[in-house]
Amino acid sequence: MHRTLVSAMMAGTCLLGLPGCTTNAAPTHTASAHRPAAARPNVVVILADDLDWADVSTYGRADVPTPNIDRIAKTGVAFSSGYVTASVCAVSRAGLLTGRMPQRFGFTYNINDEGDEGAGLPVDQKTLAERLKPLGYRTAAFGKWHQGAERQFYPTERGFDEFFGFIAGETNYVDPKTPGIVTTPTKADKYPITPRTGHHAMVEGPDARPADDFTRYLTDQITDRAVDFIDRSAEDRDRPFFTYVAYNAPHWPLQVPQAYYDRFPQVKDPVRRTYIAMIAAMDDGIGRILDSLEARGLRDNTIVVFLSDNGCPTRFGFCNPDHPWGSGKFTYLEGGVRVPFVLSWPAGLKPQGISDSPVSSVDIAATVLHAASPRSPLPAELDGRDLVETARYPDPDRLLVWGQEPVYAARRGARKLWVSHDWKTSHLYDLNRDPAELEDLSATDPASAADLSAEIERFRAGLPDPRWKLHFTRKTTVNGRETEWVY
Incomplete structure (x- = not known):
C-alpha cells in the first residue's frame, strides 16, 4: 500500500x-544485467x-x-x-x-x-x-x-x-x-x-x-x-x-x-x-x-x-x-x-x-x-x-523478530508479542488498533501469542553467547505502565 x-x-x-x-532470497520481479563500474x-x-x-x-x-x-x-x-x-x-x-x-x-x-x-x-x-x-x-x-x-x-x-x-x-x-x-x-x-x-x-x-x-x-x-x-x-x-x-x-x-x-x-x-x-x-x-x-x-x-x-x-x-x-x-x-x-x-x-x-x-x-x-x-x-x-x-x-536477553519481541501482520524472560511475562498487541501497546490481547488471541512466542524461541535457540556482559536491565514506567530497559 x-x-x-x-x-x-x-x-x-x-x-x-x-x-x-x-x-534474503534474490528478487523475483526483475532481472538486471551486470553493471559496468561506471x-x-x-x-x-x-x-x-x-x-x-x-x-x-x-x-x-x-x-x-x-x-x-x-x-x-x-x-x-x-x-x-x-x-x-x-x-x-x-x-x-x-x-x-x-x-x-x-x-x-x-x-x-x-x-x-x-x-x-x-x-x-x-x-x-x-x-x-x-x-x-x-x-x-x-x-x-x-x-x-x-x-x-x-x-x-x-x-x-x-x-x-x-x-x-x-x-x-x-x-x-x-x-x-x-x-x-x-x-x-x-x-x-x-x-x-x-x-x-x-x-x-x-x-x-x-x-x-x-x-x-x-x-x-x-x-x-x-x-x-x-x-x-x-x-x-x-x-x-x-x-x-x-x-x-x-x-x-x-x-x-x-x-x-x-x-x-x-x-x-x-x-x-x-x-x-x-x-x-x-x-x-x-x-x-x-x-x-x-x-x-x-x-x-x-x-x-x-x-x-x-x-x-x-x-x-x-x-x-x-x-x-x-x-x-x-x-x-x-x-x-x-x-x-x-x-x-x-x-x-x-x-x-x-x-x-x-x-x-x-x-x-x-x-x-x-x-x-x-x-x-x-x-x-x-x-x-x-x-x-x-x-x-x-x-x-x-x-x-x-515476520520480524528481535531482542536482547532477557527481552524479545516479534511481529507478524498487525500482531506483536513482547516478552520478558526475567519478569516471566508477555504481552500481545494489535498495532492497528493500539500502536501505543497498552492493551494485552494474550487472553483473547492465544493462537497469535503462541505463534509469535514460538518464533521468538526459534530465534533465541540459534544465538551464541553474548561476547560481553549485559550492563543492566531497568524497570521503567511509560504511559502509566511498566516496561523494561535493556542496555
Whole structure:
C-alpha cells in the first residue's frame, strides 16, 4: 500500500516489525544485467542518533520541519514501518553495517563509552564497506563509530578508506563558551561539558591522528567532510563511492548554534526547543549533501538512505510529547525500534510516496549489494531483503523478530508479542488498533501469542553467547505502565 506524503500523518500504525527471521532470497520481479563500474550506483547512508519517528515532517508531522529529509522521501519512498535491529546505539549500528542481526554473532549489548574489554564488531563479520571494496568502491565513514575502541575495530580496518569522527557512543558538539552556542541542561546530564578527550575526541585517517576543533559545531564538521568526499569522488566517474554519514545529532548533550535555536520561538520549553533546533541543523547538513550530489550530476544514480539508530529516550525530557508509540530508546516497544526510514534512488526506483510495508536496517546491505551487482547472489548469511523490491511489492505479513536477553519481541501482520524472560511475562498487541501497546490481547488471541512466542524461541535457540556482559536491565514506567530497559 502506497500513499502520498500529504496523507501520511499516522500512516505507520498499520505495520511493525524488526529483522530477525527474515529471508534474503534474490528478487523475483526483475532481472538486471551486470553493471559496468561506471553504472554502479553511488551510496550515501545517513544515520541520525536517537531521532524519534515523530520528529521528522516526512510522515505529516508539522512541528518539526525537515525539508531535506523530505527531499529524499519525495524522490523515493518513506517507510512508515521502518525498524532497526536493537533499541540501543552500538547494537543497532552493527546490524546496519553488516546486514545481519547482531545477536547472531554475539553483539548483544551496548558498548560503554570507553569500550568494554574486547567489545566491538567482530572481525569475522564483513561490513558493507568490506563487501563493496572488491566491486571497486571508494569508501568513507564520518561521525560516530561506536563499534569498538580497539585497533582491530577501527573504521579503516573495517573496509573504510577514510574516517573522520569519534569512537565512543557520545561526545560534546562544541565548546559551550564558543560565541553563538546554546547549551541546554537536561535530565540526562551527567557532568559539565568539557573538552573532548579519549575516545570522545575527533580523530581521522588510518593512524587515528587528532583532528579536534572544539570551536566548530560538530554536525557542521561531519557535513563538511561528507561533502568534501563526494566532491573529490566525483572527479573519478569510473569509480563509485560509498559514504556512511553517522551524525551524533540529536543525541544528548543538547547544544546548537543560536541561529537554529532562534528559528523556533514558538516552542516554549527550552529543552524541546534545543532538540528541535539540533534536528534542523542536521537537516540543513543533509541538504548540503544532496546539493553536492546534484551539483556534480550524481544524484540520479546515487542511493541515499536516511534513518535513525533507535528511538528517542523518552524519560529525558526532549522527545516529542505527541509520540504515537509505546515508550522509546532502550525498550522493545514501538518507540524503541521504529524509526524514520527513507530511501531514494532516482535511476532505480520511481517515487513511491509512503509505504506501510515493514522494513529493517538489515535490508540496506542487501539493497546496495543487489544494486551494485544484480546478477550475483546475495551472501547467504545476510538477514535482509532488497528495499527497492519491497517498495514495489510490499509484504505486510513479513515476520520480524528481535531482542536482547532477557527481552524479545516479534511481529507478524498487525500482531506483536513482547516478552520478558526475567519478569516471566508477555504481552500481545494489535498495532492497528493500539500502536501505543497498552492493551494485552494474550487472553483473547492465544493462537497469535503462541505463534509469535514460538518464533521468538526459534530465534533465541540459534544465538551464541553474548561476547560481553549485559550492563543492566531497568524497570521503567511509560504511559502509566511498566516496561523494561535493556542496555
